[in-house]
Amino acid sequence: MASRKVLAVTLPLVMLSALAQPAFAGGLDRGGYNIDQLFDASQFSIQSGVIYVMPQRKLKNVQDLQTTSPLLGGNGNLNGRSSTADDTENYAVPYGGIKAGYGDLDCLVDYSEPFGAHTNPGANWAGANNNIETKITTRNYGATCSYKFDVGPGQLRVIGGTFYQEVEGFKERLVYSFGAPPLPNGTGRLDLEDQAWGWRAGVAYEIPEYALRASLIYNSRVKYDNLTGTVDLTNSPLTPGYGGKITNVTGSAEAPDSLELKVQSGIATDWLAFGSVKWTNWSVLQTVPFRDAAGVELASLDLAYRDGWTTTAGIGHKFNDQWSGAVSLTWDRGTSDGYGSQTDTWLLGLGAAYSPTENIEWRLAGSLGIMTSGESGTIVKDGVTYGDDVTYSFGNDLVAAISTSIKVKF
Template identity: 70%
Template sequence: MASRMFSRGVTSLVLLSSLASPSFAGGLERGGYNIDQLFDTSPFSFQSGVTYVTPQRKLKDVRDTNTSILTGGGNLSSRPDTADDTSNYTIPYIGFKAGFGDAVDCLVDYSEPFGAHTSPGLNWAGANDNIETEIKTRNYGGTCSYRFDVGPGQLRFIGGAFYQEVEGFKERLVSTLPLLLGTGTGVGRLDIDDSGWGWRAGLAYEIPEYAMRASLVYNSRVKYDDLSGTVDLRQVPVVPLYGGLVTPVSGSAEAPDSLELKLQSGIAPDWLAFGSVKWTNWSVLQSVAFCPTNGLPCPAGGLTSLDLLYRDGWTISGGIGHKFNEQWAGAVSLTWDRGTSQGYGAQTDSWTLGLGAAYTPTEHIEWRFAGAVGVLTSGSSGAVTRNGVTYGDDVSYSFDDDLVAALSTSIKIKF
């Protein structure tokens, strides 16, 4: 039988493992939503952490498939047919949990659940598709739970809300004609931002004596109904009607809803098994069109668009944790992410191995550190047709299996 001290010491490694193994394949997934701190057994706890991720996606066999000098950047076939697509990034987290009596726990937290940053640059054959794209989110959440005795354990009802901000930009080579005429660089830029609200609800059942917990949590969509910004074509004066101007634009999109099942249980003294299955509704993001808001006509498909064409994501993870002594514990996990790209884009399946440790010098302080290494599987990208519309016809490319690595550290203060 696992002791209560085992439950307090080792079960926290489930959170550590998830921080060490961020999702590398699913849509715009970064840190995702994580409320594991809500289950901390201390009356109060403060936690702060950061994960640093280094994906190494490299594109090859790049071919310019839209050589129009006005809208396709011109013929870029003489440029390099390889590119480093991805950029390193960090995932911060801050949370404060408080318990009220024997039944109510609440958590307020800051996280960055979604994001993306690709930066292949200007000097490659696909610059007409992408020079640099970055999307960031900031999430401010509040979640509470109410628990009561049921059978040998406790049933917990979970509910909460979160406010989410999004901002981003994309640059691409619209035309090479301004370079030839000496009137600009030919690069166009889209800037956007918006904010919205979401909510979560769930259930959990716990038997502390066995370090057993099962939780099921749903996170709602976040609607960005006023995703607005500008399209800057001052460096592309040759584009009819919009060239040489900064045009205000707007569109709409949704951050996906998700459903996650997490399981853990003591399997022997000082040993814990854990696992999770998560579905994320990335298929809500297909093509996000942006139309002018200043009275100018909107071309078919928008003045510009963010074409994603995602399918739903699935993440399955499992692992083992072990408490070595009163100060040290460790965990190992394996995670599979189903890629969300469907012939367009470079988000294929990934496999990730995570290793983590926790050091508890006193009963009030816990320091966690972890690492992960994974494989981004191979594939290709090119033109695809959805509902009679062709996307991805600017450039085609392929990619081999690539490596990804991550380092994570956090500190928790309990009182």
């Protein structure tokens, strides 16, 4: 039988290992939503951490599909440019939280960056008319509480909360090309931003004597109904009607809702097994058009995502009063379905937790994985055509991540 101490010492490591795994999940997932600190057994805790992710997605066999001359209304032929590109950029995902408990009530306020993206293949590849650089960043400020009461041999928690989320980003692409310099080439840039609210609700059941906990948490959609921004064509003076100026645009989009089941249990003295399954409604993001005051579409973010599924399984072990370790395996179903480069990802995670005193925990974890191969081309989805500007393929590429955090608790 596992003791209460398994829950108190090994469980925080499990939280760390799980935190490192979804750092390169499908869609625009970054850190995702994580409220595991709410379950901390201490009355008060402060935690901060960061994940650093190093994806190595490389595009190859790139071919420009829209080769019509700008004189005839096209973008120009880019097939003389490189047929390969390094698509992804390294990134960091910070987290910070403060948890306080009073009796059967626990509350957590936290900062996270659940969604984001950064691709930067540059201007010198054959797909520059699709993307030169795209970056999306979110900032999430959450408040979540739970109330627990005795049910059977354990305790049932009812969980609810809200969060305020900010999004901002940009996309640059080639608008037209008349050939190699000094012949004219035009680029355009879309900038966007908005703020919105979301909410979460869930339940959890715990039996501390067995280090057992099962939780089911739903996070709502975040409706960005007032995405505002600009389309900057000052570097494309030959664009009819809009060239050489900046135009205000508006749009709307939704960050996806998600449902996550997490389960853990002691399986022997100082041993803990854990697993999770998460569904994320990425199919709400298909194409996001941006229009000027006259209703003319000047830019769009074309994603054509399908729903994401992420599963994790692992084992944790307490070595002594100071050290614990865990290993986990994660599979994430890619959200790209013939368009884009987000295929299935497999990640192996390792982590360690060190507690020099009962009030301090330091955690370090890493993961190494494979982003599986595939190709992107022209597809038709719900009557909309995607990928008719560029086609490319990619092999099995590496992704690595390292994370660290420190927690002070009383």
